[in-house]
Amino acid sequence: MAGFRFLSVSLISFLLLSPLIRQQITTIEDPVIIIGLDNSQSMVHGKDSNLIKGEFLDNLETLATELGENYDVRTYSFGEDLMSPMNVDFNDKLTNISHFFSEITNRYLNRNVGAVILVSDGIYNFGTDPYYTTQNFPYPLYTVALGDTTNHRDLTIRKVLYNPQIFLGDRFPIEIQVDASQCDGDRIKLTVKEKNRLIQSHDAPVIGNRFSRQIQVLLEANEPGWHKYSIGLSPLEGELSLDNNRQDIFIEVLDVRTKIVLVYDSPHPDIGAIRDALEGIEKYELIERTSESFSGSADSAALVIFYQVPGLHSTKISESVITQLPSALFVLGSQSDIPAFSRLNAGILITSPHSTYSEAYPIINQAFPYFTIDQSLSRLFLQYPPLQSPFGSYQYSPLTEVFAFQRINGITSRFPLICFTHTTDLKRGFIIGENIWRWRLANHVQTGDHIAFDELIQKIVQYLSVKQDRSFFRVKLKSDFIENEPVEVEAELYNKSYELINGPDVSLVITDESGNTYPFHFGQTGSTYFLRAGTFPPGVYTYYSFATTGQDHYEKRGSFVVTPVNLEAVNLTANHNLLYRLAESHRGELLYPEELNKLPELIKQNQEIHSISYVQDIFSELINAPWVFLLILGFLTGEWVLRKYTGLR
Numbered sequence: 001m002a003g004f005r006f007l008s009v010s011l012i013s014f015l016l017l018s019p020l021i022r023q024q025i026t027t028i029e030d031p032v033i034i035i036g037l038d039n040s041q042s043m044v045h046g047k048d049s050n051l052i053k054g055e056f057l058d059n060l061e062t063l064a065t066e067l068g069e070n071y072d073v074r075t076y077s078f079g080e081d082l083m084s085p086m087n088v089d090f091n092d093k094l095t096n097i098s099h100f101f102s103e104i105t106n107r108y109l110n111r112n113v114g115a116v117i118l119v120s121d122g123i124y125n126f127g128t129d130p131y132y133t134t135q136n137f138p139y140p141l142y143t144v145a146l147g148d149t150t151n152h153r154d155l156t157i158r159k160v161l162y163n164p165q166i167f168l169g170d171r172f173p174i175e176i177q178v179d180a181s182q183c184d185g186d187r188i189k190l191t192v193k194e195k196n197r198l199i200q201s202h203d204a205p206v207i208g209n210r211f212s213r214q215i216q217v218l219l220e221a222n223e224p225g226w227h228k229y230s231i232g233l234s235p236l237e238g239e240l241s242l243d244n245n246r247q248d249i250f251i252e253v254l255d256v257r258t259k260i261v262l263v264y265d266s267p268h269p270d271i272g273a274i275r276d277a278l279e280g281i282e283k284y285e286l287i288e289r290t291s292e293s294f295s296g297s298a299d300s301a302a303l304v305i306f307y308q309v310p311g312l313h314s315t316k317i318s319e320s321v322i323t324q325l326p327s328a329l330f331v332l333g334s335q336s337d338i339p340a341f342s343r344l345n346a347g348i349l350i351t352s353p354h355s356t357y358s359e360a361y362p363i364i365n366q367a368f369p370y371f372t373i374d375q376s377l378s379r380l381f382l383q384y385p386p387l388q389s390p391f392g393s394y395q396y397s398p399l400t401e402v403f404a405f406q407r408i409n410g411i412t413s414r415f416p417l418i419c420f421t422h423t424t425d426l427k428r429g430f431i432i433g434e435n436i437w438r439w440r441l442a443n444h445v446q447t448g449d450h451i452a453f454d455e456l457i458q459k460i461v462q463y464l465s466v467k468q469d470r471s472f473f474r475v476k477l478k479s480d481f482i483e484n485e486p487v488e489v490e491a492e493l494y495n496k497s498y499e500l501i502n503g504p505d506v507s508l509v510i511t512d513e514s515g516n517t518y519p520f521h522f523g524q525t526g527s528t529y530f531l532r533a534g535t536f537p538p539g540v541y542t543y544y545s546f547a548t549t550g551q552d553h554y555e556k557r558g559s560f561v562v563t564p565v566n567l568e569a570v571n572l573t574a575n576h577n578l579l580y581r582l583a584e585s586h587r588g589e590l591l592y593p594e595e596l597n598k599l600p601e602l603i604k605q606n607q608e609i610h611s612i613s614y615v616q617d618i619f620s621e622l623i624n625a626p627w628v629f630l631l632i633l634g635f636l637t638g639e640w641v642l643r644k645y646t647g648l649r
Helices: 002-014 049-068 096-109 269-279 319-323 338-343 375-383 437-447 451-465 576-584 593-605 627-646
Strands: 020-029 032-038 072-078 115-122 141-145 154-161 163-166 171-181 185-194 197-207 208-222 224-232 246-254 256-265 284-290 303-307 327-332 348-351 355-364 387-390 391-394 400-408 411-422 427-432 473-476 480-484 487-494 507-509 517-523 521-527 528-534 539-549 552-563 610-621
Touching: 002 627, 032 096, 049 072, 049 593, 072 096, 096 115, 096 387, 115 576, 115 593, 141 576, 141 593, 154 224, 154 246, 171 185, 171 224, 185 208, 197 208, 197 284, 208 480, 224 539, 246 552, 256 269, 256 451, 269 284, 269 437, 269 451, 284 338, 303 451, 303 576, 327 338, 327 451, 338 348, 348 411, 348 427, 355 375, 355 411, 375 451, 387 411, 391 411, 411 451, 427 451, 437 451, 437 576, 473 539, 473 552, 487 507, 487 539, 487 552, 517 528
Parallel strands: 032 072, 032 115, 115 141, 163 246, 256 284, 256 303, 303 327, 327 427, 480 552
Antiparallel strands: 020 610, 154 171, 171 208, 185 197, 185 224, 224 246, 348 391, 355 387, 355 400, 400 411, 411 427, 473 487, 487 528, 507 517, 507 539, 521 528, 539 552
């Protein structure tokens, strides 16, 4: 009993010293074998598609099972994205082989990867060249080559170039590249249709077995909205695939150009300089008016440019008309009526008692917030000639932001040369100087073009003409998506104080061309709303979104288009050379489907592929060991049993 008591107390006392024990744990990591299968549509466009979908997939599954007996096998399918475990339907519309290698490198960093098996036809149409992506790929690479490398008889719409947005009334071109393989002596018959109505057709002979031709089609934009044009090639006998004989494109015809009205009293070179800077921009419609014919709000313009109006000899324009315009740009000069201009309270008050003018050079304000000018172009302004600016005292609103100050007689003043005033409902811009045509001429002398001057005028017009959205309910989404891209929509809801709220429900209904509707409800994220509606088939869709807050009901309508992805049908000739180079440069080997059963033996013979043992020292406190507790409990139990047996207390 004394011995049991001594051992138990001694052991407990020893544990109070927190003794540690060291253990060595050995972990064996089997080699990881990664199998990546190309899941894109081009894999089954050839004549061996049934073989690939049936027998080959069964053999690949057998290979994975056999390798799994000795290795840790991981399977992936790739095309548009990487999927694990392998999900095979051969429906991916893109092939991004480089993404597969990048993901494998990142996911298996510091892992015992024995080998990577790539099963593909070698055709890629997205991402970078896999050969260069894998320059630092550290693992042995075996490739299994599928598909047919033979150049078959085939017509292909290789590429279609077009502007997705045009304006009503425009004539616009569509450039179509047509390729023909093994079709020497045949004829290409190209048609362009809209709603099954033939718009144009072209007929051309094929010269040679590797033929390519650009065909230009000119169309007219007669109706606003989205237009679907179907471009097709009449099939030839014996073609490999007809999927690449057709391509649909969607073009949006815009009904509204931004209307800019230029008002003046008499011709001046400055007017020509402004006109030349804006004429090449399709989204602007420039209308010129004399002060006699200007009718103010009746022109419904996004921006009115008053060139030296009000002027000394101009027809009187009602001050109320000018002050009510949402956006206006005033260009002042020697023919301006400065007192009449100051009475407009447009944002700048100029007091010039003797109507004198000074030569003012531009000094750019680097802290100007509304828009930026490229630094290389900004330096050109330092060499521009001066403008004739009214000399006097300037008073302007604290809301005025100055783009350029006046430098007079070598001294930079605080007088504005170009500035802007922005209130809640009104935008005003000012060019306080005459002869800006000299700037455009100086720009051409310095650089051989007019880019710097034109960019300045265009940015001034863009800032002033853009209408601020003051609605309480706003829906934001792109106007075009591709068919494998999810449609994502954002929405914002404001209260009467223009504070973001997201308490009320916001709904969206999408309608396709056949009248089918797809209702959705937005989710709340932060202080706004977000909806991921998923992918839609190619076509034109309209949407209707609505929200109700209190007594107010808000609605938004619009449209978007989903364009088809046809890249997988463009190139159907397998690229086994790429697969050979990949395997050769990474200590592997190229195999064909009938050689798939050789892979287990090749991997077994590869000396690089082996298990790795990791030995790790682990220190733990002795008190945490279960056997110590049991030992102490045994000593105490033994003492108790002896005491009971001998009758001692």
